[in-house]
Amino acid sequence: MDLPLYLKNRMANRQLSHAYLVVGENRRELAQTLAAAWVCTGDKPPCGQCSGCRKAAAGIHPDIIRADPDGDGLKAEAVRALRSDAYIRPNEAPKKVYVLEHAELLNATGQNILLKLIEEGPEYACFLFLSPNPELLLETIRSRCETLRAPGEETEQANQDGQTLADLILTGAGPMESLPFLMSLEKKDRQEIALLLQAAKENLVAALPQRPDLLPVIDRLAPISAACEFNISAGHLSGWIAAVLS
Numbered sequence: 604m605d606l607p608l609y610l611k612n613r614m615a616n617r618q619l620s621h622a623y624l625v626v627g628e629n630r631r632e633l634a635q636t637l638a639a640a641w642v643c644t645g646d647k648p649p650c651g652q653c654s655g656c657r658k659a660a661a662g663i664h665p666d667i668i669r670a671d672p673d674g675d676g677l678k679a680e681a682v683r684a685l686r687s688d689a690y691i692r693p694n695e696a697p698k699k700v701y702v703l704e705h706a707e708l709l710n711a712t713g714q715n716i717l718l719k720l721i722e723e724g725p726e727y728a729c730f731l732f733l734s735p736n737p738e739l740l741l742e743t744i745r746s747r748c749e750t751l752r753a754p755g756e757e758t759e760q761a762n763q764d765g766q767t768l769a770d771l772i773l774t775g776a777g778p779m780e781s782l783p784f785l786m787s788l789e790k791k792d793r794q795e796i797a798l799l800l801q802a803a804k805e806n807l808v809a810a811l812p813q814r815p816d817l818l819p820v821i822d823r824l825a826p827i828s829a830a831c832e833f834n835i836s837a838g839h840l841s842g843w844i845a846a847v848l849s
Contacts, residue, residue, distance in 0.1 A: 609805035614640040615647040620749045622730040627753035634731045638667045642696035666696040676708035682716045689728045706732035707739035714741045765802020781848045788841040797831035
């Protein structure tokens with residue numbers, strides 16, 4: 604799976620958040636990668652070679668707990684049992700990972716039980732909420748998780764376009780060099796532009812330690828991303844991005 608650079612860096616440096624809402628067609632594959640990174644004991648997780656990674660790949664790691672894999676919907680009693688289990692330290696890994704594969708099926712009671720666990724649970728407990736319809740989850744849950752969209756055809760193209768935009772910014776490309784890319788944006792919709800702007804920001808943030816001068820540029824991209832929520836044409840957004848590149 605072709606992950607964004609910032610996410611690869613956070614996994615390699617053991618800087619993942621403790622709770623993610625994973626959406627998108629390939630969400631299970633992304634969740635498996637994240638779970639492996641949490642239980643990895645090698646260098647630059649997930650290394651793919653250590654015992655933790657091998658067990659994660661085989662689906663037999665004792666510290667990766669799949670909750671409701673069949674999509675039956677966890678009842679409150681089962682959620683309370685999960686909460687109690689979370690306070691038992693991991694068997695062998697640095698983290699204990701709970702994968703809720705059908706998070707949208709949780710009722711409000713179950714979600715509120717998990718909300719308190721996310722907020723006040725032990726530091727080694729990590730959570731992956733998977734859902735094709737994240738809007739069915741309570742806003743309180745969504746706001747306390749970092750949302751990750753699993754790379755698919757749409758996001759892979761956005762990652763490529765975001766990398767192109769980041770490269771243009773990093774190299775200080777002139778108007779003529781940037782023109783083909785800017786013209787290509789006029790064929791995209793607002794969602795596609797929002798995705799590539801996010802990907803560009805992630806690549807620029809990863810370069811900040813070596814290029815602190817990029818911070819004002821990242822700040823200038825923020826209102827463009829926000830404007831993608833409104834009925835603004837791709838041509839106007841392209842022109843706005845051109846102003847950042849100039």
